[in-house]
Structures are given as C-alpha cells and as structure tokens.
Amino acid sequence: MTEKSKVLLVGSGGVGTIASYALEYAGKTAVTSVLRSDYSKVVEKGFSIDSCDYGQVPVFRPTNIVNSVEASKEYGPFEYVVVATKCLPEIDSMIDVIAPVVTADTAIVLIQNGIGIDVEAKTKFPQNIVLSGVSMIGSANRNGHIEHEAPDFLKVGYFDNENLDQADMEKVCRKFVKLYSNDKNECHFDENVKFSRWRKLVYNACLNSVCALTGVDSGRLELFGGVDSIIRTAMREVITIAKSDGVELPEDVIEFMIRSDDPVYYCPSMLVDIKKGNLLEIEVIVGNPVRIAQRNDVSAPYLTLIYELLKVVQQHIMEQKGMITVPKERPVPR
Amino acid sequence: MTEKSKVLLVGSGGVGTIASYALEYAGKTAVTSVLRSDYSKVVEKGFSIDSCDYGQVPVFRPTNIVNSVEASKEYGPFEYVVVATKCLPEIDSMIDVIAPVVTADTAIVLIQNGIGIDVEAKTKFPQNIVLSGVSMIGSANRNGHIEHEAPDFLKVGYFDNENLDQADMEKVCRKFVKLYSNDKNECHFDENVKFSRWRKLVYNACLNSVCALTGVDSGRLELFGGVDSIIRTAMREVITIAKSDGVELPEDVIEFMIRSDDPVYYCPSMLVDIKKGNLLEIEVIVGNPVRIAQRNDVSAPYLTLIYELLKVVQQHIMEQKGMITVPKERPVPR
Known part of the structure; x- marks a missing residue:
C-alpha cells in the first residue's frame, strides 16, 4: 500500500x-x-x-x-x-x-x-x-x-x-x-482556470452583491426589475474588466448567470451573510475587479458604486460585531 | 374683524x-x-x-x-x-x-x-x-x-x-x-424657489438615499468612508442635472450639505422610513432627477444606480406591507 x-x-x-x-x-x-x-x-x-x-x-x-x-x-x-x-x-x-x-x-x-x-x-x-x-x-x-x-x-x-x-x-x-x-x-x-474564475465572478460580483445590498433573493430581484435595470449593466462591466485582464468571456454568460438560479428564489451567499450579520467577501468579489478596472482604465461606474456601498455596509457589520467602534461624539472638522 | x-x-x-x-x-x-x-x-x-x-x-x-x-x-x-x-x-x-x-x-x-x-x-x-x-x-x-x-x-x-x-x-x-x-x-x-428646491435635493438625493441603502446614519456614513467615496460624486451629478434644468448651484453647496448634520449622528428621513418598513419617497427625490438627467443627456451613473437599487428596495417594502405579492413559484422564461 x-x-x-x-x-x-x-x-x-x-x-x-x-x-x-x-x-x-x-x-x-x-x-x-x-x-x-x-x-x-x-x-x-x-x-x-x-x-x-x-x-x-x-x-x-x-x-x-x-x-x-x-x-x-x-x-x-x-x-x-x-x-x-x-x-x-x-x-x-x-x-x-x-x-x-x-x-x-x-x-x-x-x-x-x-x-x-x-x-x-x-x-x-x-x-x-x-x-x-x-x-x-x-x-x-x-x-x-x-x-x-x-x-x-x-x-x-x-x-x-x-x-x-x-x-x-x-x-x-x-x-x-x-x-x-x-x-x-x-x-x-x-x-484555463483564470477564465473559469472570471466567469464565476460575473454572478458573484453582480447578483450576489446586489441581492445583499437590496436585501432580496435573485428571484425577487428579477421580479422587482433589478435584473434588467442593474444586473445586465454590471455584468457587462465585469466582462469588460475581464477582457482588460486578458480573459474573453462570451456575451451569453450574462443570460446564463441570470438564469442559473432558476426556478428557485435563491439567496446568494452575501445575502445570507448580511442577514446573519456576517462579514461579506467584498474585497475579492467586488473590490479587486474594481481595482483592476481602475488600473486598466476601464469604466465601471456600477461595479464601483456597488463596491463603495458594500464597504460602508461592511464597516457597519464590523461595528455591530464589536470589531470597530465609532466615537461617542461625531467627529466634525474644526 | x-x-x-x-x-x-x-x-x-x-x-x-x-x-x-x-x-x-x-x-x-x-x-x-x-x-x-x-x-x-x-x-x-x-x-x-x-x-x-x-x-x-x-x-x-x-x-x-x-x-x-x-x-x-x-x-x-x-x-x-x-x-x-x-x-x-x-x-x-x-x-x-x-x-x-x-x-x-x-x-x-x-x-x-x-x-x-x-x-x-x-x-x-x-x-x-x-x-x-x-x-x-x-x-x-x-x-x-x-x-x-x-x-x-x-x-x-x-x-x-x-x-x-x-x-x-x-x-x-x-x-x-x-x-x-x-x-x-x-x-x-x-x-427663486426652484433654486431652493434643487439645493435641498443635493442633500436628499444623495445623503438621504445612501444612508437608507447602507443602513447607517450620516455620521457613520462619513466615518465609514461613504461620504468621500459616494456622496461627493453623487452630489456633483445633482449639480450637473440642476444646471441642465436651468439652476446653477454653487459648488460649495456640497460641503455645506455634508456638514449640515454636524455634530449629530443623524438618521435622515429615508433611513428612518426603511427601518420602520415605510415606503420611501424615491420617485420625487431620486427618480425625477434621474429622468431629467436622461432627458437632458446628462451622465449620472451614481444617482441612476442609487435609484435602481432603491426601486428594488421599495418593491420589497411593498411586498412586506402586503401591497404586492410575488408568485409562489418563481416565474422563469420557457
């Protein structure tokens, strides 16, 4: 043996x-x-x-x-x-x-x-x-x-x-x-695991993060209009960023990912985390792609704002977990 | 008499x-x-x-x-x-x-x-x-x-x-x-009440809406980085939209509004509403400015995304209030 x-x-x-x-x-x-x-x-x-x-x-x-x-x-x-x-x-x-x-x-x-x-x-x-x-x-x-x-x-x-x-x-x-x-x-x-990693990110950076921000599962997000108004735009940004990083994702990955939870009202991991008061994987799922966009001069306003909003939410979770505290008096410029 | x-x-x-x-x-x-x-x-x-x-x-x-x-x-x-x-x-x-x-x-x-x-x-x-x-x-x-x-x-x-x-x-x-x-x-x-109305909107469309989305008061939003990363950009968009509508707001309105809650950890009305499960005034505070931006061909990606996110949140509030229902089975394309 x-x-x-x-x-x-x-x-x-x-x-x-x-x-x-x-x-x-x-x-x-x-x-x-x-x-x-x-x-x-x-x-x-x-x-x-x-x-x-x-x-x-x-x-x-x-x-x-x-x-x-x-x-x-x-x-x-x-x-x-x-x-x-x-x-x-x-x-x-x-x-x-x-x-x-x-x-x-x-x-x-x-x-x-x-x-x-x-x-x-x-x-x-x-x-x-x-x-x-x-x-x-x-x-x-x-x-x-x-x-x-x-x-x-x-x-x-x-x-x-x-x-x-x-x-x-x-x-x-x-x-x-x-x-x-x-x-x-x-x-x-x-x-070509780099391709697979970027491909999965199309879901996570967009559907996962936006479900967390809005507090709804991916089924409701679609019913409430957010897939049409937000997700497709954000996913197109991810595809452009991936391209600037040398990865060519096919356009149809967008519809594939949007349909990937069918027929479930699915709660993606970040939404589960936010409901439980857990920290969110925002830096590797949204932050790093945004930084790559900035480095490569790719316009990604939706992903950037999603990231900035989630960073605030993350700090709030950290405060609620006792990992940070805010001053008793709000600091103001003198 | x-x-x-x-x-x-x-x-x-x-x-x-x-x-x-x-x-x-x-x-x-x-x-x-x-x-x-x-x-x-x-x-x-x-x-x-x-x-x-x-x-x-x-x-x-x-x-x-x-x-x-x-x-x-x-x-x-x-x-x-x-x-x-x-x-x-x-x-x-x-x-x-x-x-x-x-x-x-x-x-x-x-x-x-x-x-x-x-x-x-x-x-x-x-x-x-x-x-x-x-x-x-x-x-x-x-x-x-x-x-x-x-x-x-x-x-x-x-x-x-x-x-x-x-x-x-x-x-x-x-x-x-x-x-x-x-x-x-x-x-x-x-x-010049049109000026005053747009001026007030600089606060409401940005600080009020983003506090609601992130769940934090305006003091925490600043401490957690959101004022620097989000609010100034969004407020600049409002100023540009107002200009396209014939109202010239001075640049210093941004700092004035950011400092207007000092020294209070202030919960703006939409944050109060969201915590209470009340409907949010998103159409007149964010939606209409976004529509004016679209009509006048003004770029306002941050305000637009804030609006689209809040629309999803609003539908969720309506569901929770029993004003709308979602189908028991998630509808999927055939």
Whole structure:
C-alpha cells in the first residue's frame, strides 16, 4: 500500500468539509483539518453530512483534527495545503495563518471566491505552486451539520507563476484532481482556470452583491426589475474588466448567470451573510475587479458604486460585531 | 374683524401639523385638517406638541377636523389647499385626493420634498396657482404627539406657469407667507424657489438615499468612508442635472450639505422610513432627477444606480406591507 498523500485543510464550512470528505473518500489522502469554533464538537461527535452526492453520512471525522495550524505540524509535512475559508483579506491573512506549515514542496490550494486571491500567496511564497479551485457547490455548515444541496463540481488549475515550470505546475495540479475525484463528485483539471474564475465572478460580483445590498433573493430581484435595470449593466462591466485582464468571456454568460438560479428564489451567499450579520467577501468579489478596472482604465461606474456601498455596509457589520467602534461624539472638522 | 382665510391641510405628519399650528397661531387663518389614522384620537384629545419654536402645547386642535376631503367641503371654499404628505406618486395621487375641493380660486400649496412634484397639479389644474414650499423643519408625528426639534424655516415661491400672470402668482404667494409667518417661525417669499428646491435635493438625493441603502446614519456614513467615496460624486451629478434644468448651484453647496448634520449622528428621513418598513419617497427625490438627467443627456451613473437599487428596495417594502405579492413559484422564461 502506497503512503497516503498528506493534505492540510483550513476552513471547514460547507465547501471545505465536503472537500475533506471528497479527499478522504477515495482513500488516497489523509486530511488534517484545522477547526476553530467546531473543534470540540467534531472531536466528540464528528460532522454529520446530508449530501446530494454522498447521501446520509451520520458521522464524518477527517483523519486528523487539530485546533490550530501550529498543532497540525506533527501530521505534516503537507503535500497540499487547502484553504477553503471565506476570503476576507482586509480582516486577516490566511497566508500568514498557513505559513508555518508551508514547506518548499507544499502546493497551496485556494478554493475560494473572487479575483486576485493569489497575490498574497505568490508574494510570500514565490517558489510554491498555488492552485486555483473554482467550486460550483451548494453546501452549508450549520453548527457541525453539513447540508450539501447542490453537487460538488470543482475545477482546478494553477495560478500563473513566472518563477515556475508550467509542466511541473500542471503535474501537481493533476495529482490534486486525482486525489479529489471520486465516483460521486466532479473534479477536473482546468487549463484555463483564470477564465473559469472570471466567469464565476460575473454572478458573484453582480447578483450576489446586489441581492445583499437590496436585501432580496435573485428571484425577487428579477421580479422587482433589478435584473434588467442593474444586473445586465454590471455584468457587462465585469466582462469588460475581464477582457482588460486578458480573459474573453462570451456575451451569453450574462443570460446564463441570470438564469442559473432558476426556478428557485435563491439567496446568494452575501445575502445570507448580511442577514446573519456576517462579514461579506467584498474585497475579492467586488473590490479587486474594481481595482483592476481602475488600473486598466476601464469604466465601471456600477461595479464601483456597488463596491463603495458594500464597504460602508461592511464597516457597519464590523461595528455591530464589536470589531470597530465609532466615537461617542461625531467627529466634525474644526 | 376681517374674515379668516380658509385653508385646507392634507397631511398631518411632523411638517403638516406644525404648518397648521403656524397658520392658526397668527389668528388670521381657519385651518381645516384632513386626518386619517389620527382622526379619532385628535378629535378626542387633540395633538400634543413639544416644539422648539412654540414650547409645550398640551392640546392643539385645528379649527375644523375632518376624516376626508369630501367631508371638508362644508368648511370651504378654500383659498389655499396645503399638501404636506409624503410624496409617493407611484402609490397614489394627492392631486386626485384634493381635486373635489379645488375651485377656480384655490391655490395649491405643495410643502413636499423632491423635484417635479408640480407636474401633476399643473396638468390637472392648469389655471390654478401652485405654490412651492421648501421646508427646513425637523419634526415628527409620533402617534398624535408632535416632536418638533429643529426650527420651522419655510421658503415659499410659485411653480412657473405660462398660463398665469406672474404678479398674480407672487401676490397669492406673498399672502400665504403672511398667513403662515409669526414671531416664532421663519417663513419667506422665495423668488427663486426652484433654486431652493434643487439645493435641498443635493442633500436628499444623495445623503438621504445612501444612508437608507447602507443602513447607517450620516455620521457613520462619513466615518465609514461613504461620504468621500459616494456622496461627493453623487452630489456633483445633482449639480450637473440642476444646471441642465436651468439652476446653477454653487459648488460649495456640497460641503455645506455634508456638514449640515454636524455634530449629530443623524438618521435622515429615508433611513428612518426603511427601518420602520415605510415606503420611501424615491420617485420625487431620486427618480425625477434621474429622468431629467436622461432627458437632458446628462451622465449620472451614481444617482441612476442609487435609484435602481432603491426601486428594488421599495418593491420589497411593498411586498412586506402586503401591497404586492410575488408568485409562489418563481416565474422563469420557457
């Protein structure tokens, strides 16, 4: 029996836990999962999973469960370090968090939304392969119970890196795909994952963000006129920004994304987050595309205003979570 | 003793009730007030007023109190019909409501926010004088108790009307100012009330609307970066639209309006409305300026998006109030 590949997984939300289950499922991988809020619960009882791919899984425990990256060291070194957290670079750096276990041979796998999520990893670990996972799953972690409602469909490629050999990157990427793939899920090597990432952003930067801002699901947004008045314009901006970044999205991606929730009154992740008082992934989903637009001199007024509005909302959420405070007296210019 | 002027007043919120008090205060006017939700309460106990201008007024009853415009007829004919309701033209027409009591000699006085509020009155009553009241008051009606916190400062002019003689319109306007003015308030004839109306809109179309969209008061909006990133741009758009409509607002109106709530963490009216689940005055405050921009080929992307977002929010409020319903199954194209 060949030795199992060692994978560290950070971020056991709906996406991450199904990823760890998928990796363990084929029997070729030993996953060490770093848990924070769920740690004691999962050590004691495991996750329970209700999955459209795997059926009922009453108890699931990854091979190793630890409560910090530091504590994971004894189970390393890790061939892959998978980051499947929400991406909130303005709050904390996941790359700093995983840094202690990144060795010369570690590939970093970012299964996260947004654009520009690789910059920090590539700055701090310029000689490490960074893989790009674009996930199409529908899955939520409710207090240790995973409700996996839409099939796990994962595309994995590598983020460009001039320092590294493309064939090496592809090989390491294909190996990860092999470890992840099983007869229940869909996981493919994506030679143009940059395209897939921008493509997914067409939905997230527009429908996801505008549902959050207006407080309505994507079905109501359409019924109330917002898809016609806002979403198509904003999506066209994303397509133009992507083009300035070297990615040619077809025009029909707009209608595809608008119809992608049919026939559900679907609450996208940011709307769910805002209702729960959770922080929003605005920087990687809207902020970075807007910054690319500015850098490349692309006009994107709708996306820019959506971003600026969401930044205010985010600060308000931070205030409500006690992460920031406002002065008792409103500061005014003297 | 000369006979008192007869005034009908529709809309006894914070603004309207202080207006009726002001008109009665000088003793030259008999106000007939049309009340709906407050009718029985006010007939029985009167309004109570806690006023920065007039002090404590334990009981105030206008000369006549009626529960419909129809019922007001016996106290007419009215020299002035004052409309001080929230302006929600997409919901119902106040001009239709007052139509039964508008005679050939009635002047219609609109003490309401926004731009383009005169169009319907002038269409339906092209031979009647329509006066434009721009109010700077801070006042709220809480269940029959009026909390009047910021002084009543009212500018009154006339909406342009080619059918009528300017001297006549000015005379009728100046008479209203005389009836309204007393030693406790400030009410002036405004020969350029169109300017004053656009000037006030600089605040309302931008700060008021964006506080509503982001859910924060104007102080937090500034602290959280929204004044710098959103408000100045949107206000510049309003100035450009006003210019296309023949009104030259000075550039320094921007800083004046941004500082106008100092040093208060102030919740503008739309934010208050949204928190209470009330409908928002978006058509006259944002929609009409956007339509003028479109008509005059003025670029106003921020104001346009703010309007489109608020339209979705308004529909959501209407759904929550039971005024509209969405189909149980989300409609999808076949």
